[in-house]
Amino acid sequence: MGLKYAIVYLDLKPEYAKLYNLPVKMPILVDDMKNITDKNKLPLNVILRGLEAQYEISKDEYYKSYLVYFYYEAFKDALNKNDFENANLYLNKAKKIGGEDYRFNFYRSLLLKKSGQDELAELELKESIVKNPNFYLGHFELGNLMFERKIYEEALEAYKNALELNPEFIIPRLKIADIYIENGLFSEAIEELNTILKKDPEFPAAYVRLGILFNQLQRFEDAIKIQEKGLAKDPENYELLYNIAYTYAKLGRHIEATKKLEKAADIYEEDFILHELSISYRNIGEYIKAYETAKKALEIAKEENKNLILLLLVKLSAIIGDIESTKKYYEMLKNTEFEISAKTFYMFSLLSNDEIDIAKKISIELNNYGMYGNMPLIIDNIDSYLDYLENIADKNYVESLINSFDEYGEIDKLGLYRNLKKNNIEIMNLIKEEPSEDIDGIELLLNAYLLSGIDYGLSERVSTLLTKYIWKDGKGILISRFLLRFYQDRVFGNLSSLDVFVNDIIEEMKDLHFELARFISDYELNLIDFDTLLEYSIDSFENIIIVLLSYMHIQPTLEEIQNSKFEDLKVEKLILWASELDNLIKTLK
Template identity: 25%
Template structure:
């Protein structure tokens, strides 16, 4: 059974999307109700407007509706319909101008005030929207939905007192309207007025017994008071009314477990596991309520319970792997993720996560072997190849990395990350021209890719060629990543190569502030200080560079030796 408040919210959304009336869009009024004077020309333009709306030709619809309004300029209905068409074209300002003109002449026109408020809301001009809605309620207290809209705005702003006033006005006018009592209850709950909140939620349920949201709010209240039995009773009531309420089943199964009611918990979770085989909403709810909220311990309890009699479910194993990963249990993470079968939509993600776990443990060889087997199972997927190539990079097996990246690019020729990694590998293989071409491909695919722009510029600087172009590219990269220390270092290095040592030094010092432990930046600083004849500082930065290096120490050691 669908939630009543959800249905109400959908209704309000649709009403506000197409409000007011919209007979022009939905249907043509009969002759005797047509809101224009009955002349053949006016009727023709009105019909043309309608037909063009049906064809989604809004420009022509607006043209014909304007012609109709020209013949009947005092017709507010047509003017509102014209404003609505502009809204459908996402031209809020023109629509707003039309509605403002209506309100200037007819300040108590309710339909126009509501449309004005909606437009102002869409433009984030909330104070104007609130004023409009307040006027609607003052001029026509029967506008039930506007109380809800205005109350919701005040609640979103944290102005609970004003929201409460609006909702109380609503229930005074419509004492049998369940939504008013529900939202009053929510405000009381936020104000820690537990008894008052409980009364209002129960009033809402008396008026609308199928209102699940009110029961979940009562559950929150009773949980805060530690009244587990009341909580259990409400969960059971929800499930009696709607056995398909996955949230209630998950939460009750967890509560049963924590209260030591293991058999009851197992029964609920086993039923959910069976349901998950044909209904993806079960896994989605687990993700939404527990994984996304980082409630990993609770997720582990729920998923292990579900897996007791559904150990073959790849989806459940994947979710369990994510939960165990969240509590840093690498062994159980790997155990569950390995149970995800190749046919599962989660197989690729599970495989990549396992490979990264191996890599993090220093088992790069196992990561490579594992991914090679995975690629045999899903040979048409480039993502595992991206990781495999990256692992080969880490092992400095650049030729193998190149081969893997090229194979992946046959499958996905516009993959930006693959082109970038291939360019890096070419650079490490000292294939500078190929590296530049790969990075240019990245830039063609993504002109704002700061890393690729920087990479080409830095290669030019290292080679001492195209220095003006190098400067242009790196400055462009800094537009998109202004606080990137590595890109700042690149620009400093271009200036160094141009002989602009003072400018270079300024940028290299900034780069070292942004990235305080990079050996290459330290070496560049040493080079710049040396050109400025400050041998003491040059030596200091060369020594810092040496301390940070794990390999390629010969050149820096030579520079240090020459200064000593």
């Protein structure tokens, strides 16, 4: 030994040796003893040098088997780091002393697959299986390779072979479920995933898959149940938290969605989670939190996500009235797919900050893209335009709102309730603590929009704040956004037709409350004629949607509305509000 190597032998406890697949008498180079800082964890390079020295000296079959095993471990370590050169080096070292057994073919296939040589990888995997038909990992990796190449029948067969050889190996079942999902066999996928959970109720990936699957199938209540069950087993699973937040949002439970996203972001701070959290904050009126969260998302954003986050920052900057930030983020989006959208919000921000001349210049540029064709005319007549909006507003509501702003520019909820009551308007929802689906408060929103004029940021802030006061959460968030989008469409001069309007807003609506969004999407099934509107009454959020969309379909004149008798004053006021907005542009021509 002294001629070439100085080796010492560590006596390992049998249970430790078995756990780490080490010889009980572990050869270590004397020179490496100083590198062993943790006696419970031997470094891989130290193990390899010791075994190499021992095998070179003795050619002992006992130590040879360990050396081949650790060459493959070193191969896996290098492959995981994408160090193909060293991976290949260790692979060939294993081959040199261990021969081309099934393991060599298996590991070589992994190297070939990772370096993009799928067909050669397939040959090596099949050779590995021929040499050892009972090697379940070989069948599993063959399944993975075929799955990635979308050769689903062979993938399915390989996964089933792996399962047959090792029924306790659950992951092939997960992959079989993925194949079923890819091919639209959702019932089969659900059955497979439930089988996994029967065998192992702690298996988090099955809960994640089921949650995603139920979300895709729009079975949101089922998605909630299975994801909550998964979170009870694994409360720190950020994927479950992120996905259940999506489910809650679709059900209109935005406060719960926000809490789940906050927890997910604490556990795993990634750009896509922070982006969704920012949107969630926006939905519940927490605009400063939304803005700061989006900025944080931008700091850590992957290149492919940056522009989407920048666009959100442009919107949020415009909403909170920070024109410098709006301009900065707009400039960053020039020459991207989001430039026109960003320019639109920059124009809104300019208008909100009385930068009229620059806003007009931007509006003319947008005209070249067929957008906001009436904005130059609106800007040229802005004073008379705002006067019109002020004159059609109900003075009792406007006065109550104006008198309810506190010193910080926020609306005092209790003060608003009292000021409205002085004007014989009682909105009980303002003093209730629990979420409500009582439509009481719609007129307050309609008049608050008129009060905001053409200030985009103010209309967004007031809308969300009043929604939070009146309904707290749920369907009210969608309804307020639905009415706001109609108001903005009209006040910024778009005057979209019914089908264009629905098409423009429907994706946003789906994120706020899926069932109500579907109701909007199926608007043709729910339209009513003018005579029916005269006898119609509003007592639900769905009724509000029906009335406004039916108005857009019928397009009655303002005179026709004013000269008709409506049985429900709420219907009359909503249609009158919409018609007066439709007449805005006419007052300028």
